[in-house]
Amino acid sequence: MAPFFMDSRVRVEPIAAGNVSSARNHGMRSASGKYIxxxxxxxxxxxxxxxxxxxxxxxxxxxxxxxxxxxxxxxEEHGLVSFPSTDDFVCAAVTYSGFGLPIxxxxxxxxxxxxxWDTSIERAEDYAWLxxxxxxxxxxxxxxxxxxxxxxxxxxxxxxxxxSVLATxxxxxxxxxxxxxxxxxxxxxxxxxxxxxDSAIASALWHxxxxxxxxxxxxxxxIARKAVNISASSRPDAYAYQEGLLRWAPPVAAECALFPIxxxxxxxxxxxxxxxxxxYVKKL
Numbered sequence: 001m002a003p004f005f006m007d008s009r010v011r012v013e014p015i016a017a018g019n020v021s022s023a024r025n026h027g028m029r030s031a032s033g034k035y036i037x038x039x040x041x042x043x044x045x046x047x048x049x050x051x052x053x054x055x056x057x058x059x060x061x062x063x064x065x066x067x068x069x070x071x072x073x074x075x076e077e078h079g080l081v082s083f084p085s086t087d088d089f090v091c092a093a094v095t096y097s098g099f100g101l102p103i104x105x106x107x108x109x110x111x112x113x114x115x116x117w118d119t120s121i122e123r124a125e126d127y128a129w130l131x132x133x134x135x136x137x138x139x140x141x142x143x144x145x146x147x148x149x150x151x152x153x154x155x156x157x158x159x160x161x162x163x164s165v166l167a168t169x170x171x172x173x174x175x176x177x178x179x180x181x182x183x184x185x186x187x188x189x190x191x192x193x194x195x196x197x198d199s200a201i202a203s204a205l206w207h208x209x210x211x212x213x214x215x216x217x218x219x220x221x222x223i224a225r226k227a228v229n230i231s232a233s234s235r236p237d238a239y240a241y242q243e244g245l246l247r248w249a250p251p252v253a254a255e256c257a258l259f260p261i262x263x264x265x266x267x268x269x270x271x272x273x274x275x276x277x278x279x280y281v282k283k284l
């Protein structure tokens with residue numbers, strides 16, 4: 001930040017207390033420009049961000065989203081994070097991918113209105129923000145198939161792995177699950193439901209259910225059943241279910257049958273992570 005202290009275009013407005021969502025809400029209230037972008041202190045923009053600005057202007061869109069590149073703490077590049085292949089903002093918003101990264105998006109400030117980040121969520125608050133936006137209305141959205149920023153990933157620190165790694169699948173996903181289910185109910189009630197959106201929401205539920213099943217089988221079994229109720233053909237986005245031996249098996253029954261072996265393998269993985277035995281780069 002030091003190089004910009006003398007730049008009259010930059011204002012520093014610290015908050016006394018709060019979390020990342022509190023800071024983003026404060027930034028939105030303080031912003032006076034036409035557009036808003038959320039840029040974390042360790043991420044940075046690429047030249048494609050200028051093209052994104054030109055795109056949102058030319059399309060008269062309210063939200064523009066671009067690709068994001070992943071770089072780890074050693075400066076090693078891991079390519080572009082995944083980006084949903086859809087022209088529907090609701091489907092894109094619920095898809096577990098790099099689309100959830102705040103740096104991806106440029107917002108028309110006037111369109112956001114009174115939208116707020118939920119300060120009660122400590123994990124996946126960026127994903128919750130997009131789901132909340134998807135529930136509000138159908139947005140004018142434009143996507144740019146070019147990297148607009150870099151997502152910098154911290155690995156090990158003096159205290160070990162970053163908190164988001166060790167917190168994986170320990171109950172922090174419940175707020176997202178409830179939002180996805182509420183979003184589906186909202187779409188149905190307001191005549192905004194479609195098969196494409198049902199499939200995307202069900203796939204998002206399956207993403208968490210498949211990963212979480214070894215930890216809380218009863219809870220995730222119930223969520224998996226909700227996914228199937230929303231979209232009967234839905235199933236985990238894992239090779240065994242898409243192309244492998246389980247592609248014809250009832251997915252909920254298969255998850256239950258595989259629970260013992262997956263519980264053992266997950267326990268081994270979690271122990272290795274907790275002991276700092278491996279480097280961790282999150283895949284999106």
